[in-house]
Amino acid sequence: MGNYRFIEGTVTSPMGFTAAGICASIKPSNKTKRDLALIYCDTPCTAAAVYTKNLVKSSAIEVTKKHLEDGIAQAVIVNSGNANTCNANGYDIANHMCLIAGETLGVKAEDVIVASTGVIGQPLPIQPILKACVYMKGHLTKEGGTDAAEAIMTTDTVKKEMAMQMELDGKTVTIGGIAKGSGMIHINMGTMLSFVTTDAAVSSDMLREALREAVEDSYNMVSVDGDTSTNDTLAIMASGKAGNKMITNKNEDYYTFLSGLTAAFRALAKKLAGDGEGATKLLVCKVEGAKSKPNAVKVAKSIIGSSLVKAAMFGSDANWGRVLCAIGYSGADVDVKKVDVSFESAKGNILVCKDGAGVEFSEEKAKEILLEKEINILVSLNDGFGYAEAYGCDLTYDYVKINGDYRT
Structure with a gap:
């Protein structure tokens, strides 16, 4: 099994993280389902992400790539109901979402990860997001990870979330995560969004390397229907609050962390596969x-x-x-x-x-x-x-x- 254990929890289980998810009515017809999520850390994190291999990409991916060039992030804003893909103003809208989240949370817009999921080719309205973020600031809690997991769902029938713990350098380290995806899921980052957090102290370079290695034996081994989405994003933030010695090279602690991260990704990957659109098995x-x-x-x-x-x-x-x-x-x-x-x-x-x-x-x-x-x-x-x-x-x-x- 490795030096890790699964626990009850979600993306807010690691130290430093809170989240919220509410109904912002991104689609005017939606009056009840949560469709906007915020994930926040009270300190800047090392961060990394991988994205869809599809040549057609959501504008949110372009913005997130730019924001993660320095390997630092502190928040995630993500909506369902609209993919913000193939829109003439898509990049501006994604950027605006980061500005709204940054102002709401008191962090730099460049330290915000943004993602969207839903219908392609429909304009994404910014007003519902602006209105909702003001409300969400006061509702960020440790319990809010489950609401965030619901907010990123589209055709999913169940929320996908997990948490695990391991020992690193004599310290207890926690990994938590949420994911969405039911259709357009195919090998090599096929349709899904996933946001993973940890309180491990890991440098940006080593976090990026661990992410790259762990995804190959987990998310990249999932296929539901042979279609690869335009919006796939898997992002991870590490707060360092567990207090372990910073992982800066591929030492024993790195491989312990990698083993746990791979198992965490596999757990979420299996949840995605089992909830494929229309699936019974x-x-x-x-x-x-x-x-x-x-x-x-x-x-x-x-x-x-x-x-x-x-x-x-x-x-x-x-x-x-x-x-x-x-x-x-x-x-x-x-x-x-x-x-x-x-x-x-x-x-x-x-x-x-x-x-x-x-x-x-x-x-x-x-x-x-x-x-x-x-x-x-x-x-x-x-x-x-x-x-x-x-x-x-x-x-x-x-x-x-x-x-x-x-x-x-």
């Missing part, structure tokens, strides 16, 4: 015995991204041939005659393919296993020591219903 593909880790990653990503595999899992159909097919076109260096495949859930484990060929198995038992809410697709390539996990969900009728009229 979380799928976890575990690939072992690859010639190398990159080969294992290719195989796991290919399987979890296969529409045919996802549809079979929705129907609780042990169609292992679709798994083999996805392995075959993955581009990985694989000897298909060595491949074993099993399906696993709380109801048990069943081998369905051995050495690249089918074996006799009970269809009834397989159906029982695949009817569960969390399914492990276990693949052994029997050709080395490479390992990887990828996270996804089943493909259902409701996914089409949700996306058929998303804009309206």
